Amino acid sequence: MSRRDKTAEKAPCLNALGATPPRAERRPTQRSYHERKLEDPYHWLAAENWRDVLRDPKALPEEIAQLLRAENAYCDAVLTPLKSLRAALIVEMRGRIKEDDSEPPWPDGPFAYFERYRDGGEHPLYCRTPRGGGATEILLDGDELARDVEFFEIGDTAHSPDHAQLGWSVDDKGSELYSIRTRALSKGADRPDIVRETDGTVVWSRDSSSFYYVRVDENHRTAEVYRHVVGTDPSTDGLVLAENDASWFVSLRESRCGRFAVVSIHGHDASECHLIDLRDASIKPRCVAPREPRLRYDVEPHGDVLYIHANADGASDFEIVTAPLASASRGDWRPVVAHRPGRMIVICTVYARHLAWVERENSLPRLVIRELSSGEEHAIAFDEEAYAIYLQPGLEFGTTTLRFTYSSMTTPAETYDYDMISRERVLRKREEIPSGHDPRNYVTRRLFATAEDGESVPITLLHRADFSPGAGGPLLLYGYGAYGHALSAAFDSTVLSLVDRGLVYAFAHTRGGTDKGWNWYEKGKLEFKTNSFGDFIACARHLIATGYTRKGGIVAQGASAGGMLMGAAANLAPELFAGVVAGVPFVDVLNTMLRDDLPLTPPEWLEWGNPISDAAAYDRLASYSPYDNVSAQNYPPILALAGLTDPRVTYWEPLKWVQRLRATMTAGGPILLHTQMGAGHAGASGRFERLDEIALEYAFALACAAQSQS
Numbered sequence: 037m038s039r040r041d042k043t044a045e046k047a048p049c050l051n052a053l054g055a056t057p058p059r060a061e062r063r064p065t066q067r068s069y070h071e072r073k074l075e076d077p078y079h080w081l082a083a084e085n086w087r088d089v090l091r092d093p094k095a096l097p098e099e100i101a102q103l104l105r106a107e108n109a110y111c112d113a114v115l116t117p118l119k120s121l122r123a124a125l126i127v128e129m130r131g132r133i134k135e136d137d138s139e140p141p142w143p144d145g146p147f148a149y150f151e152r153y154r155d156g157g158e159h160p161l162y163c164r165t166p167r168g169g170g171a172t173e174i175l176l177d178g179d180e181l182a183r184d185v186e187f188f189e190i191g192d193t194a195h196s197p198d199h200a201q202l203g204w205s206v207d208d209k210g211s212e213l214y215s216i217r218t219r220a221l222s223k224g225a226d227r228p229d230i231v232r233e234t235d236g237t238v239v240w241s242r243d244s245s246s247f248y249y250v251r252v253d254e255n256h257r258t259a260e261v262y263r264h265v266v267g268t269d270p271s272t273d274g275l276v277l278a279e280n281d282a283s284w285f286v287s288l289r290e291s292r293c294g295r296f297a298v299v300s301i302h303g304h305d306a307s308e309c310h311l312i313d314l315r316d317a318s319i320k321p322r323c324v325a326p327r328e329p330r331l332r333y334d335v336e337p338h339g340d341v342l343y344i345h346a347n348a349d350g351a352s353d354f355e356i357v358t359a360p361l362a363s364a365s366r367g368d369w370r371p372v373v374a375h376r377p378g379r380m381i382v383i384c385t386v387y388a389r390h391l392a393w394v395e396r397e398n399s400l401p402r403l404v405i406r407e408l409s410s411g412e413e414h415a416i417a418f419d420e421e422a423y424a425i426y427l428q429p430g431l432e433f434g435t436t437t438l439r440f441t442y443s444s445m446t447t448p449a450e451t452y453d454y455d456m457i458s459r460e461r462v463l464r465k466r467e468e469i470p471s472g473h474d475p476r477n478y479v480t481r482r483l484f485a486t487a488e489d490g491e492s493v494p495i496t497l498l499h500r501a502d503f504s505p506g507a508g509g510p511l512l513l514y515g516y517g518a519y520g521h522a523l524s525a526a527f528d529s530t531v532l533s534l535v536d537r538g539l540v541y542a543f544a545h546t547r548g549g550t551d552k553g554w555n556w557y558e559k560g561k562l563e564f565k566t567n568s569f570g571d572f573i574a575c576a577r578h579l580i581a582t583g584y585t586r587k588g589g590i591v592a593q594g595a596s597a598g599g600m601l602m603g604a605a606a607n608l609a610p611e612l613f614a615g616v617v618a619g620v621p622f623v624d625v626l627n628t629m630l631r632d633d634l635p636l637t638p639p640e641w642l643e644w645g646n647p648i649s650d651a652a653a654y655d656r657l658a659s660y661s662p663y664d665n666v667s668a669q670n671y672p673p674i675l676a677l678a679g680l681t682d683p684r685v686t687y688w689e690p691l692k693w694v695q696r697l698r699a700t701m702t703a704g705g706p707i708l709l710h711t712q713m714g715a716g717h718a719g720a721s722g723r724f725e726r727l728d729e730i731a732l733e734y735a736f737a738l739a740c741a742a743q744s745q746s
Contacts, residue, residue: 047537047738048117049746050673052706055113058106069630070651072658076627078692086686087254088213093680093714104680106690107709114706118735125731126510130724132529140439140451140464143167144431147199156721158182162193162202173495175202175221178717182722186714187681191236195221196244197294201266203238203247210716211681212236213230216249218266229279231262233269239290239297242314248276248297250257250288256635256683258286261299263317276320277310277697284639290314290388293433298335298338300625304519304561304642324359325366336386337361338408343386344369345393346495351375352554356384356393373406380553382522385429390456392438394427396522399482399494399551401425403440414459414605420444421482422496424526439464443527445498445541446478450627469529477501478535480525485544485571485578491559493571494545494552495579496525508586510614510741513576515605517548517568518597520557536689537738539591540584545628546571546601561643563654566660569604576605576612586613589739591746594672595619596685599676603662603693606671610704615673615740620682622715624689625661626654635683663689666696671704673743675736677729678711679719687711708736 062077065743088095096104115122136155138599141148147164154161159178165171176197182188191205191214200221205214211269214236219225233256235250246265250258261277263269279286279301287300297312299321308327313319324335324342332354333346342359348369356373359365373381373393381634382392382401391406406413423444428451430439436456443449448467454460483495503509516523523543531541545551548560548568560568577594579585592613594602599621606616622628629647631637645653658664674697676690694709701707710732712719719729 047121047735047742049743050114050706050736050739051117052114055110056656057110057698057707058103059698060103060691062699067594069647070654072651074626074630074658076692078688078695079627081691082686082688087256089501090256090681090683091209091213093209096680100688104687104711104713107691107694108713109161111708111710114708115732115736115739118739122728122731122735125198125209125734127726128471128533129530129727129730132469132473132532133723134468134470138467140453141165142431143435144195145199146321147194147195149431153509153723154179158724159188160190162190162204164195171591172266173221175219176204181206181689187716187721189718192238194238194240194247196240197242198244201240201244203240205234205236205238206538207236207716209681210679210712210714210718210721211256211717212683216247216264218247227267229264229267229270231264231273235287237288239314240625241317242294246317248288248312250286255282255633257282259284261286261288261312261321275711276312281638282632283641285639291335292429293337293339296337299333301327302332303639305330305332307334309333309519310337311335311337323364325364329457336384336696338386338388343372343384343391345384347554352558353377353379354381354554356381356391360666378551378553382550383427385427387436387438387456388434392427392429392440394425396550396553399496399522399545403427405454405665407456416440416443416454418444420447420480422480422525423447424524427525434728443467445480445496445527445531446475448475448527448529467527467529473529473532478532479503482577483582485575487567487571487574489570491547491567491571493547493575495575496523496543496545497584498531498541499584500535500538503540505583508580508583508589509540510589510591510744511542511585512591512593512737513542513544513572513579514593514598515544515546515568515572515575515601516594516596516598517544517560517572517601520546520550520554522549522551530727530734534734534737539738539741539743540579542575542579542584542647544572544575546575548597562645565644565655565656568601569608572601572605573609573612576609580612583734589614589741591615591617591740593617593619593733593737595621595677597622599623600625601660604660604665605668606674607662607665610669610671613672614744615675615737617675617677617737618690619677619719619733620679620685621662621676621690621693622685623662623693626657626664627661628686628689629653629657634686663693663696666693666700668700671697671701671707673705673736673740674707675733676707676709677719677733678709679716680711680713682716684717 065079082347138152141150162176189207202219205216216231239248262273299310309324310321336343357369379580402417416639426441428439450726599618602618603623647654678690
């Protein structure tokens, strides 16, 4: 179908006639905090045995399971007119995926390791080939392993330093509880000792006899690092390091030089790093610098020196410092890349001879490289109005080759190997679009909206080259605005199915992300959280005022914390929106922050506030929590998506939200919920299976856009 034909298509409108939405029984529950009464008629929908459900979805109480199935049936019935559109979208999106795809190999010692997909395959194959050339060896076949499994997600693959073993982890429920196995590569068989309920990360000892991992506790929190000796009973694994404060996460990675495992113990506003010597298990982990309030740092060892990416001493947008490896004193930190307000150093890595980092200013990134011996540095940047750069450090420390990926909303991903000495850039891969793609048919633009307090909020746009503002057509506006996550203007082939049908696609870079530096994040959290909502609405109004769309012509989309943004925007300005797509939406904010037994609640208090101990935080959350602020007004059509085994946003948050919306709203809708009964926060696991959910979202968005114009 040509682009002109797609634009002329008229998406079917939503049809709720003849379909009856499920109605959950209201069972009033009243609690009291700080002399405030909290009433929740749908509290019972949160299963008391939620821990069991994460491990076995069949453990969900049948009464709740029936309601979720009824919600899915109602959603399917309402969206029946969109069946052919959904099928067409899947065909289009799959046509843009190179099915027998492969990434450029990563050299490491005698081999080069890489990931590829076979034609028609859902899951990756992990492979290697001799570095000097030779036959490809398949180390792990994701398609074969996923056979007859409803959900299958590989977490980590790590070959041992002697290249004789592969450590790999898998989640088979969607609950982010990974089991780690080791495979003897000479035999192609896994050993019987399986380490269960981990975060999936594998870091090998230098002698390849053992590995380190992070265990997940009964409340689904990462709190302990263990060491497993290959071939032994996992119940005898030794505890290496433990964090007893439930408000901190524990993560693990191998240092670039390969000598240490780096343990990061971190919350939302501070971190603390420990080094595990991978050469000698008898040496106790060493703390680099004790935790301090609001001090965030990460480390990379380099010989007898540590390179530290930190926000110490007022460096809010981060700097890079060095310290002696043996020192644990912050007084020994010396700046090597000084802090500059408004230029945020996002990530850094170190090689034997070079330091490299990505920095972002006014939401645009660039890659900077410095030669360690001379201090000479240079930058790699691009000319488009909006683009994305991703640094890929690779497997070897002694290399002078850096790999990075560039893309924009119009330009498919290009992967380059860059010689840091000669500055020669070699294209290793360009993302292929089998069905065809001409970047000249599309335009990326950067606009700025003005928030109520005068802040300038960036907007990134993608539209057809033959589109001109003024007609006020349909537009999809995506937002997130939390945890310091910046929205990237990277290429996404799926959105072309919207743009080719006449929609403008836009990102709102609201406060709560780090799109404009760390202060941009700070001004979108805790007592400033409502700035995120105001910024999103300001972007919507600016796009209306500039003719990119019209009032009532915007489909709003966001997921997880971005789903909270969707719920808040729908409560505050429903008249702006033709529809709302809320993926795994964090909408029951107050109730969730009042439950310190849930996996993420204690760590999240630094992002949202602790309503248990702080009356002001309680009042603040109560004032904007989307579930608690549903009101008797007209709401646009809403599609909420959930995962039954989601440990991040529990299934009952969107379930309670849609029930309260239907019971309270005076007009509008329909209000729909679709729950993946065998998946978690990220949805379906296969690369083509995921297209089903994207097609559902896009068909709904197109139908809402068509309905708003009729």
